Amino acid sequence: MLLGSVLNPINSTIISVALVPIGRALGAPSSQTAWLVSALYLATSLGQPVVGRLIDLFGPRRLFLLSTGLVGLAGVAGTLAPNLGVLIAARVLLGFGTCAGYPAAMALLRSEARRTGRDSPGGVLTALAVANQTVAVVGPLLGGLLIAAGGWRATFALNVPLSAAAVLLGALRLPKPERTGPSPRRRPFARLDLPGMGLFAVLLTSLLLFLMNPRPGTWYLAALAAAAGGAFAVREVRAATPFIDLRVLGGNVPLLATYGRALVAYVVAYSFLYGFSQWTEEAYGLTPFHAGLAQIPMFLTAIGVSLVSGRRRGVRGKLLVGAAGQIVACLLMLTLAGQSPLWMLLLVALIFGIPQGLNNLALQNSVYFQADPERIASSAGLLRTFAYLGSMVASSATAASFGQRADTGGMHQLAWVMLVAGVLYLLLTLVDRTLGRAPAPDAPAARQG
Incomplete structure (x- = not known):
């Protein structure tokens, strides 16, 4: 569960320090390399709820093995890519391949809770959040090391052994679906809403393509x-x-509000992850390796915050503190310049670690308690979809702010976008009075006969 769920975030964080080397090697400006970010999230935001629904119907095993196998193929394609177009296609395949890990983990947790009668596996939910944070720590630093050792292509080659390990563990440990009756497959397939999935794909694809390039010539995408x-x-x-x-x-208004918070929270988080990394390399002059090191305070703080707060009851306080941390960090970004001392960059990263640790855990726990248990995988997939919508907005804002080069003026423009999103996140949390009603971690569940 842990390995499958981190395949997406490790690729998200590694690419943050690889964008500039890829752009230099392939002769592509920041506005074009931004598609390497958006391509993965376009595929994943579409695939997560679809794969989540399939997991609800068929169980996690087959979907997990198929999806994580695609990760290895994407790694090979990216490693051998001759140009930016093929590289973007590899990121699309990678996005679809990482779709099953998180919904499968949430589905397995819910089924285990039903079996044991304990409705809130707080320790395991915290482990999932901390695993993602740990990978985020490793990602930029590992990306810098891989680029220094073997160039940017090594960041794609890493997916091959990770995929092999995930497929092997999944084949050995994931429970096989129970067979009850002479034709176990007919009923689940009959429950697939293929027209609905197709319309959802058109809706999401056209919306995300518009967000990537919002100008008068692309308004037809918004209409579509x-x-x-x-x-x-x-x-x-x-x-x-x-x-x-x-x-x-x-x-289910509480669940809708959680999805809205996820969207604006990830606008802030991914604007920082990608925009700040590019600025530290191009305007501040750090190498990819040192740009990865500069983000270590954020991820270490996030891990510590997740561990300390993971088993504490309630999510409202976590969300409020996370919102305040986002706003403070965005205000500090507006004070940075190319001549700022290094300790200021590290301070900004450290403060960003507080909302990074609190928000991810609180949003994940909120969905676990608010979603229909029979649709937990697809609901978890939708949480990731709204998060990826936020990342697409962040990628679009980063491309629009920087243009040809990640300079200080563009970074300040991006910080204003992040500040607006952070304020919206705070308001969505303040007006939601349902957040204090989640049961305590590891509370006994009502057993069902």
Whole structure:
């Protein structure tokens, strides 16, 4: 579960220090290399809820093995890519390949909770969050080491052994689906809402492509997204077994609010991850390795915060402190310049570690308690989808702010975007009075007969 769930974040963090070397090697400006970020999230934001729904119906084993196998193929394609176009295609394949890890983990946790009668596996949920934070610590530093040792292609080659390990562990340890009745496959396939999935794909793809390049010539993408959204809503309301049950989801206001918080939280987090890294390399003059080192305070702080707060009851306090940390860090970014002392960069990274550790854990726990248990995998997938929507907005804002070069003026412009998102996150938390109702970690669940 841990290895599968970290395949996506490790590729997210490694690429943050590889964008500049890739751009230099392939002759591509920052506005084009931003597609390496967006391609992965476009694929993953589409694939997460789809794969999550399939996991709800078929169980995690087959989907996990198929998806993590694609990660290895993407690693080979990226390692051998002759140009930026092939490299972007490899990132798309990588995005689809990392879709199953997190929904599969949440589905397994829910089934284990049902088996044991303990509704909140706080220790395991914390372990998932800390594993992602640990990988985030390793990612930029490991990326810098790999680039120094074997060039940027080594950051793609890393996926081959990781994929092999995940497939092997999954084949050995994941439970096989139970067979009950003469035709176990017919009923689950009949419950697949393929038209709904298709409309969702059109909606999300057109929306994300528009967000990547919002200008008058791309307004047709926004119109297509609106039309697909309307058709998707009509389809899901009428479908007997909808892909996303909008009637249930629409009545679950706390879960919708959690998704909204995830979107704006990841606008801030990924704007910092990608924008700050590019600025430290191009404007401040750090090497990829040292740019990775500069982010270590953020990730170490995030791990410590997650460990300390992981078993504490409630999420509202975590979200409020996380919101305040985002705002303070964004304000400090506005004071940075190319001549700023290194300790100021490290201080900004350290402060960003507080919301990084609190927000991820609180959002994950919120979905675990708020979602329909029968749709926990698809609900977890939707959490990642909204997070990736935020990352797409962050990537678009980074490309628009920097243009051809990541200079200090562009970094300040990006910091203002992050500050607005941080304030929205705070407001969404302040007005939500349902956040204090989550049960305590490891509370006994009502056993079902």
